Amino acid sequence: MHDSTIAQLAEALRARRISAVELTRHFLDRIARHDPALNAFITVTEDEALRAAEAADRRLASGDASALTGIPIAHKDIFCTEGVKTSCGSRMLDNFVSPYDATAVERLKAAGMVMLGKTNMDEFAMGSSNETSWYGPVKNPWDTTRVPGGSSGGSAAAVAARLAPAATGTDTGGSIRQPAALSGVTGIKPTYGRVSRYGMVAFASSLDQAGVFAATAEDAALVLEAMAGFDPRDSTSLDEPVPPYAAEIETPWERLKIGVPKNFFDEGLDPAYAEAVRAALAEIEKLGADLVTLDLEYLHLSVPTYYVVAPAEASSNLARFDGVRYGYRSPGAEQLDLVTFYKRNRAEGFGAEVKRRILIGTYVLSAGYYDAYYLKAQRVRKLISEDFARAFREVDLLAGPTTPTPAFGLGQKTNDPIQMYLNDIYTIGANLAGLPAMSIPCGFVDNLPVGLQLIGPPLAESRLLKTAHYFQKATDWHRRVPPGYE
């Protein structure tokens, strides 16, 4: 069952060849068997899942089912889930049970999807390797000595190991696409504002966007269609109709003009990785596309820009974690003076990378540095955004590598933040400009997956998904399953 697509599973459910309970049981069993080696889940919600599956079966029986009713899904632990621990990968929220559902969760629940559990992640989504989690690192199913990518590493690994047919993720600087590439699955980060941020623990509000991991673009289209849409509770939610992605990707191929940024293939890119990506581009060309080489002049500034903007917003967003209304409180802290009370709760509740980013963010916003760093970064952000806008006047999509290298070893970059940050050099631009982008499996280097990144203009999710879908009809990289998880 776990090697079927969501569309196939949905068909089997509707035909009553399997029940939602059987399907859920199957994935719960796989989690029980494989997750101890992977650590992809922080919480497995077995009882809730089985109850939801029973409800889905009743809905299927009554003929009142959606395309996703009874399909299991895992949620990144950054999404608030009513009555279920929502830790955000942090000791700070280890004891936090959300009293409400995030809009994305609520919508998938309404569609009848069955939540299997909450997936591991870098603490507060700050990381590119899933090693900053309070719950320990997630292992890459292709090689458990390596990282799955981050920050949505648990979701990527769970889908790669076929522990869930789909999983939600969030992407602030590449946190869906980078782990999708490193774990060999399909991941899409839609246009900023396409999926509501309500109920997603905020990291950097002007960059955060929720999206989906699945084995195929077709599956991702189905889930995204149910998740996306206007939400009055999010002032930055896009009030635009959601196209029927799953139907639109099946429309006949139309010739595309695809821009290949030169600087996506600079010296930082692993040569074997580059070769796999170029082969994939050639494959897309064969589908019917014109490849145009172009230049994104300011792309090399996306990492420094991001490491001003994201920490600045994060330093403020994470101020609410103070041990007063919820979250971690250091034992006996109320006996301290007020300032030490705050410091102690936060020092013990947050890990090293989170503290680092809060301090950087505090620094770039502080008196005397605001103009030089924060305001400067906003101006460069504008230049980067205009770069993309200019490109999309010429081309329909941009394509290139998702990451500079395949999955690296656990612990390899933990002591060098800058090296870790450079992992996101190709993905951050889309966040700064608010553009939709995705990563799809396109080959292997030393038995490790390689990701092809596609970036589109605002609201071009259908075009991205359709390109990925046609590519996947012509290739089988996305069907490869890590050894031991077949």
Next chain:
Amino acid sequence: MDWEIVIGLEIHTQLATRSKIFSGASTEYGAPPNTQASLVDLGYPGVLPVLNREAVVMAIKFGLATGCTIARRSIFARKNYFYPDLPKGYQISQYELPIVYGGKLDIVLDDGTVKTIGITRAHLEEDAGKSLHEDFHGLTGIDLNRAGTPLIEIVSEPDMRSPAEAGAYMRKIHTLVRYLGISDGNMQEGSFRCDANVSVRRRGEKAFGTRTEIKNLNSFRFVEKAIEVEAERQIDVLESGGRIVQETRLYDPDRNETRPMRTKEEANDYRYFPDPDLLPLVVDDALIEEIRATLPELPDAKRERFMREYDLPAYDASILTGQRPLADYFEAVVKATKARPKAAANWVLGELMGALNKSGLEIGESKVGADQLAALLDRIEDGTISGKIAKEVFEALWNEGGTVAEVIESRGLVQITDRAAIEALVDTVVDAFPEQVQQYKSGKTQVLGFLVGQVMKASRGKANPQQVNEVLRARLDSSD
């Protein structure tokens, strides 16, 4: 040494919206702790602010009423600091681009001169919660019901030069926000509070002195007193060769002194930046004109109209227009009575205000309605009762209710105008006071007043005093 005080005020006015500025929680005052604190107000993980239209409308009303420019585009910013009553660790406010700016307001000083005070800006922001200090085993309890209540912070130019000017300005703003219906202005409940920036300089000097900020003044009197003692303190410091430290101070009304605040300000770097959860607030001309059309007549215009239309002295007109409901009450009386507006003003400012003050009621809670006061004035006008009896009727209406006609009827207070009845009363008095009658006849005519009083007394005040005067005089002059 001759010193000049320089004062600027920051007035925080809670807006009278039903729900909070960024959440759907109620703003009603006095609910049990934390029962009106929603997920947004509590700063729960993942929740987001959505702006209340009415708060925007109210801020624009204020801007229009004070001649401010209405920003077509304004920005919400985060003011970052840690405090237990601030759940998110930042306050959503407006910093570089406030919704309204660059206005002015005229105040009338005691000597009747008018002074214009500049309004720098008024920006929208959210209120914080409250810390309760009593009786939690040495801990502080936090109530977040107030968190997220919409405020406008009205920042004046440093244009005031005395505590009295500051008091007059604050009262004027208070009157205005209540006129506009954008705030209940309730100072006990904290709906209207003020921070005062105070500095002193030698008269004639151009540069401002170093200022201090006195926080959280919640009455007109405290504002005036706090500024007065703070200015005195600063002058003492400077005259004894010291210098003023720029700091935040609190006013202690019991000891009538200011003292530095002990916390909150030790590292004053708020790291303002645009709130990425909120987009630019865009206001178009159509909305501004729509709001302008709803503005009521403002206090200054109403005062001038009262002077012109009702021929009232400036003093009466100022007080009557000081509160919109009072002005409305007065106009309702004027419309319904045949008496002169000045007579109506005297009654409203005299008996009515006296009764309201005595029972601690607002004009809206008056126990004598405008219709009854008008009826009362009409009865004086048509001679049914005397002014003195009218006071008795008013008191009865206030204490026991009913209508003017009922009170006059049931208490038999109709004025005696029957000539024969008055003559009978006069006869009695003339018989009872032969000595005084004799005095009158011998030319001491000033004794007439005493005799009139005795007739009035005999009539229990009901006799028409003019007629008594006539009859008595006729009787005394004619008899031998």
Next chain:
Amino acid sequence: MSLAEQDIDKLCELARLEIDADEIGDVAKKLSDIVDMVSQLSAVPTDGVEPMAHPLDRPQRLRDDVVTETNLRELYQRNAPAVERGLYLVPKVIE
């Protein structure tokens, strides 16, 4: 541009964080590296470029002034470390 240990102390004060004495040197070093990395922005000519605070170039939406929330204090306070008579407890606040 490098950050000294006292800079870290000041930032910790503003951000209400503590760094252990034996880690502060390493933290200062890593933060300095990051500041160096982002400092390359200073070389970019940006005269006349509008700062971009947000990817969405749209106005703020307004909601109607309607009370939609009910009292869920009991539910919301289940996550609270210390509550008494409906109030969240914190160390003594001195003004």
